[in-house]
Structures are given as C-alpha cells and as structure tokens.
Amino acid sequence: MSWFRWWNKSRKPDTTASDAGTMGQETSAANPLGGQAAADKREALLALSRKLSGGSEQVAGEVAQALDHPDAYVGQWGDRLWNRGIEExxxxxxxxxxxxxxxxxxLVWEIDWKQEIETTLFAVHSLLDRRGWLLPAADRRLEQAIQTDHDTFQQLNELHDWLRPHGIVLGQLDINSDSYVLIVVRExxxxxxxQLAKASGYTLCSF
Known part of the structure; x- marks a missing residue:
C-alpha cells in the first residue's frame, strides 16, 4: 500500500555516521518512547500476540523480533513487507x-474498505472455520445477516450483531489503512x- 511508503519516508529519523548501525538506533526504531513505557508496551503487545494466536510462540517470536531487531525482521520478511510498501x-x-x-x-483476514459481499462472507466464514466455531458452516446462515444494498462497513456491523448471540465478536486490528483486518474472538x-491492544499503543475494536 502506497500510504506506508509515504508515511515511512515522512517519519524517517535523521542519523549521522557516528550513530548509524548502533544498538541505540535499532532500539529507538522499535521502541520510540524508550524506558519503562516502552517495556510496558512491549509486554502488553507480546501478551496480546499470544492471546490472539492461541498461544503461538511463532507469532510472539515474530513480534518480538520486530520490536527488538527491526532491521533483522525487515531483512527476513522483506517479501511480505514489500506488499505493504515497507522497505525499512x-x-x-x-x-x-x-x-x-x-x-x-x-487467524486474520484483510479486506478492502469497499469489498464485494461474496468476499466479505468468505472472509468471515474462513475465520470461523479456522477457529472451529459454529460448525457446520451451512448452519451459520451468515447470508441472512446482511443487507445486500449496504456498504461493507454496515455489513460487517450486521455480521457482528449476528455472531454476538453465539458469544463471538467480529473485530478488526486497526492498521491505519484503507482496509479492515478482520478477526473473530470469544466475547x-x-x-x-x-485493553492489551490499548496498553501496547494500538487498537483492536469490534464492529
């Protein structure tokens, strides 16, 4: 997404030859506040990573790498980041x-802010399938939850309302982009x- 490339360049810090490549520079990129505040945010984000992933150490490990060794993370996952316009x-x-x-x-599914209804339904079905919730899928009747003439945001709200009686929240991880990163979690x-997302400086919200 071009927004990431523009934002990255606009926020790029000034560096000198004397401090380039130092541990302090790498740490400041990962934890711009520094000190105890950064440590608390780091702990909250890693705790959230484990909870959203069902305890996956792979997920937590990737997040920790991005926090502690951002240059190494970009080097390892450059192909994945390239799709978002992130090069450093x-x-x-x-x-x-x-x-x-x-x-x-x-465990998440990213859709455009203006998405075809079939894609939106497929995304939510896929998330529920991955969690093993509300099986078999034919009994979910998600198609009955939404109005075909509504926009994507309204349809996501309708799907959220449909799932709430089953104790399931349809939420999104806000990446400040023109897309919705969908996730389903237990109410x-x-x-x-x-609260963990807020403590780490980010937003996880329901529709």
Missing part, C-alpha cells in the same frame, strides 16, 4: 508483524484483548 523499519513495525503473522496462520476474552 517503521515505528509500527511490530503491529504489522502481528497482523502478518496472524495472517499466515489464517469473554474480548475486553482483555482490547
């Missing part, structure tokens, strides 16, 4: 790492996850 570390790299790691496991877990 950015302050929100760890949040993007979480989204991409969850996506690799099929009993949602408040804690939402």
């Amino acid at each position: 570390p950015i302050p929100d790299l760890a949040w993007i790492a979480l989204v991409d790691a969850l996506g690799e496991l099929g 009993d877990d949602f408040t804690e996850m939402e």
Whole structure:
C-alpha cells in the first residue's frame, strides 16, 4: 500500500555516521518512547500476540523480533513487507508483524474498505472455520445477516450483531489503512484483548 511508503519516508529519523548501525538506533526504531513505557508496551503487545494466536510462540517470536531487531525482521520478511510498501523499519513495525503473522496462520483476514459481499462472507466464514466455531458452516446462515444494498462497513456491523448471540465478536486490528483486518474472538476474552491492544499503543475494536 502506497500510504506506508509515504508515511515511512515522512517519519524517517535523521542519523549521522557516528550513530548509524548502533544498538541505540535499532532500539529507538522499535521502541520510540524508550524506558519503562516502552517495556510496558512491549509486554502488553507480546501478551496480546499470544492471546490472539492461541498461544503461538511463532507469532510472539515474530513480534518480538520486530520490536527488538527491526532491521533483522525487515531483512527476513522483506517479501511480505514489500506488499505493504515497507522497505525499512517503521515505528509500527511490530503491529504489522502481528497482523502478518496472524495472517499466515489464517487467524486474520484483510479486506478492502469497499469489498464485494461474496468476499466479505468468505472472509468471515474462513475465520470461523479456522477457529472451529459454529460448525457446520451451512448452519451459520451468515447470508441472512446482511443487507445486500449496504456498504461493507454496515455489513460487517450486521455480521457482528449476528455472531454476538453465539458469544463471538467480529473485530478488526486497526492498521491505519484503507482496509479492515478482520478477526473473530470469544466475547469473554474480548475486553482483555482490547485493553492489551490499548496498553501496547494500538487498537483492536469490534464492529
């Protein structure tokens, strides 16, 4: 997405030859606040990563790498980041790492802000299938939940309302883009996850 490339260049810090390549520079890119505040945010984000992924150490490990060694992360996952227009570390790299790691496991699904209804339904069905919730899929009747003449945001709200009686929240991880990163979580877990996202400096919200 071109927005990431523009934002990255506009926020690129000034460096000198004396400090280029130092550990301090790499740490500041990952944790721009520094100190205890950054440590608390790091802990919250790693806790959220494990909860959203069902305890996956692979997901948590990728997020930790983006936090602690952003240059190495970009080097390892450059092909994946290229699709987002990210070519070097950015302050929100760890949040993007979480989204991409969850996506690799099929635990999030990213759709455009203006999406065909068939794609939206496929995304939500896929997320429920991946979690093993509300099976068999034919009994979900998601198609009955939405109005075909509504826009994507309205349809996502309607799907969320349809799932709530089953104890399921349809939410999104906000990446400040023109897309929705969809995720389904248990309603009993949602408040804690939402608070962890806020404590880490990011937004997980329901529709």
